[in-house]
Amino acid sequence: MKRLKIALIPGDGIGKEVLQEGVKVLKTIDKIDNNLFFEFEEFPWGCDYYVKNGKMMDDNGLEQLKDFDAIYLGAVGHPSVPDHVSLWDLLLKIRKGFDQYVNLREITLLNQSLTPLKDKSEEDIDFLVIRENSEGEYAGVGEWMNKGTPEEVVLQTSVFSRKGTERIIRYAFEEARRQKKSLTSISKGNALNYSMVFWDQVFNEISQEYPDVKTYSYLVDAASMYFIKEPERFEIVVTTNLFGDILTDLGAAITGGLGLAAGANINPERQFPPMFEPIHGSAPDIAGKGIANPLAAIWSVAQMMEYFHEGNWKDYIIESIRVLLKEGRYLTRDLGGKSLTTETGDRLIEILTQMVTENKSK
Numbered sequence: 001m002k003r004l005k006i007a008l009i010p011g012d013g014i015g016k017e018v019l020q021e022g023v024k025v026l027k028t029i030d031k032i033d034n035n036l037f038f039e040f041e042e043f044p045w046g047c048d049y050y051v052k053n054g055k056m057m058d059d060n061g062l063e064q065l066k067d068f069d070a071i072y073l074g075a076v077g078h079p080s081v082p083d084h085v086s087l088w089d090l091l092l093k094i095r096k097g098f099d100q101y102v103n104l105r106e107i108t109l110l111n112q113s114l115t116p117l118k119d120k121s122e123e124d125i126d127f128l129v130i131r132e133n134s135e136g137e138y139a140g141v142g143e144w145m146n147k148g149t150p151e152e153v154v155l156q157t158s159v160f161s162r163k164g165t166e167r168i169i170r171y172a173f174e175e176a177r178r179q180k181k182s183l184t185s186i187s188k189g190n191a192l193n194y195s196m197v198f199w200d201q202v203f204n205e206i207s208q209e210y211p212d213v214k215t216y217s218y219l220v221d222a223a224s225m226y227f228i229k230e231p232e233r234f235e236i237v238v239t240t241n242l243f244g245d246i247l248t249d250l251g252a253a254i255t256g257g258l259g260l261a262a263g264a265n266i267n268p269e270r271q272f273p274p275m276f277e278p279i280h281g282s283a284p285d286i287a288g289k290g291i292a293n294p295l296a297a298i299w300s301v302a303q304m305m306e307y308f309h310e311g312n313w314k315d316y317i318i319e320s321i322r323v324l325l326k327e328g329r330y331l332t333r334d335l336g337g338k339s340l341t342t343e344t345g346d347r348l349i350e351i352l353t354q355m356v357t358e359n360k361s362k
């Protein structure tokens with residue numbers, strides 16, 4: 001029997017609402033599967049905590065989290081706290097502190113009606129973006145000189161270390177080899193004449209070790225166009241922190257929007273716990289109304305199951321989402337329905353339970 005300790009950080013706004021639905025899915029798995037047992041502990045960190053305590057999380061927050069098997073996060077951000085504070089003092093602190101240098105975002109269309117791209121179907125949009133998650137443009141290095149004067153100058157430095165660049169590219173090659181798929185590197189070597197020339201060089205070097213993996217290399221501007229015009233070009237993509245951040249929102253837009261997009265933050269060496277989250281923010285415009293789409297948060301649970309080597313559960317969850325989308329009766333407003341967050345979550349659990357029970361009795 002696997003006992004898995006999950007740290008819950010609901011965070012702010014709709015983060016709290018959608019996380020509850022994901023926890024319901026975990027509790028359903030716990031109930032059905034005699035080999036899996038989840039223990040939960042909730043942490044009240046986020047912007048409310050900041051307003052009361054002047055910090056987003058406890059000073060020894062990472063110490064408190066380090067022995068969990070996984071962290072499950074809702075979203076952070078509130079108009080009362082500057083976004084760079086809420087991001088850097090919680091989310092990025094965990095990603096960096098736990099060296100979660102791989103960010104996995106699946107761009108998978110589960111129902112043709114969800115894509116705004118004409119003539120594209122489920123077969124055309126099904127790829128994985130592997131985003132560098134620990135350095136690059138989000139290294140937090142820079143300077144703000146002569147602040148508030150006419151001579152004001154701001155520097156935001158990208159950091160691409162050999163270690164950091166090699167390990168993410170190597171991870172992507174391993175994944176492409178394992179899945180027997182092609183690997184596309186997305187960079188910008190023509191304009192970023194240090195960092196991206198280096199990235200392309202490392203990609204070429206490592207590709208020599210993987211002659212069985214077919215590779216492509218695109219500039220980020222051309223790749224953005226291909227995401228829309230020819231998404232079928234992509235199978236596995238590896239890219240930098242900033243480009244990955246932007247491109248995966250574009251990926252979300254062609255597969256149903258932010259309400260369906262999930263992300264996993266992984267330390268592949270498993271020295272630290274991973275973190276699973278919907279990629280959307282706290283959505284202050286709809287927070288508290290109970291209308292947020294919980295499917296991204298539930299998709300994160302599927303990614304968590306894959307990390308725990310419970311691939312069957314991942315497949316069941318994704319298939320349940322597919323069925324829910326197809327029947328179309330319990331969709332939230334962002335997907336054109338009228339259901340509440342809880343109604344969508346409850347229906348998903350009914351479908352999941354029925355699917356697993358039917359499969360067991362076969």
Ligand SMILES: NC(=O)c1ccc[n+]([C@@H]2O[C@H](COP(=O)([O-])OP(=O)(O)OC[C@H]3O[C@@H](n4cnc5c(N)ncnc54)[C@H](O)[C@@H]3O)[C@@H](O)[C@H]2O)c1
Pocket residue numbers: 014018074075076077078079083087091258259260277278279280281282283284285286291292293294296334
């Ligand atoms: N991972 C994170 O915690 C994270 C990510 C992005 C933004 N943020 C923070 O969230 C706050 C709001 O940022 P934003 O408005 O740019 O992005 P957002 O993702 O919160 O919202 C963008 C738009 O998408 C809609 N939306 C997002 N998730 C949805 C869902 N599950 N169901 C239905 N509609 C959904 C929102 O209503 C909004 O109109 C900011 O404070 C920002 O810093 C946090």
